[in-house]
Amino acid sequence: MVRREADFTAFAEANATRLRQIAFLMCRDWHLAQDLTQSTLTKMYLAWGRVARQGGDPFAYTRKVLLNTLLDHRRLRSSGELAVDQLPDRPQQGDPTAERLTLLNALALLPPRDRAIVLLRYWEDQSVEQTAEALGVSVSVVKSQSSRALALLRAHFGPDRELLFS
Incomplete structure (x- = not known):
């Protein structure tokens, strides 16, 4: 049990920043990205024993959990996006x-x-x-x-x- 927690802690510390960046690119909101990352890591902690036994790449599975967490969040009524009349102007310079x-x-x-x-x-x-x-x-x-x-x-x-x- 202690080894499993240590393995998960090492995994979470090594990958939390990358997960948060991916979450931000998916949702474009740093606060929501942090929430999604925390939810994803919580779900991964609960399933860590099974994930570790299956072998494979735990980060790939974590990305899948992150995407599903985002999609679940988008299904909630409170997460609706605001529509705008016009797209922002394109930048003129490089x-x-x-x-x-x-x-x-x-x-x-x-x-x-x-x-x-x-x-x-x-x-x-x-x-x-x-x-x-x-x-x-x-x-x-x-x-x-x-x-x-x-x-x-x-x-x-x-x-x-x-x-x-x-």
Whole structure:
């Protein structure tokens, strides 16, 4: 029991920051990302014995738990997003900070599953098969939704910055 807790503590300390960053990219709210990370780590603690016995990559399973926690949160009525009349103006200069903010705004336009696919495939550099396994969908779903999501991101960035997603 003590060893299991020590193993989980080491895992949580090593991966909490990365999980929080992934959660932020999925939800675009640091406070919600912190809550999602804590909920995910709580769920992982409760299942740690089973996860450790199964072997494999516990971080991959943790990402799946994080995504499911976010999707559960989105289903709650209190988590509705606010619609805006107009999209924010695109930056005129090649400022990396402005481009990063524009990318984050563009990611926010994607539905949660599409955003998760883009983040796992291109931010976490996962293969199509790994992404499909993490999300519990088929390879063809990952391919079609990532293609559609990238097209939306390209449209948001415009033709002058299309090379960002090539």
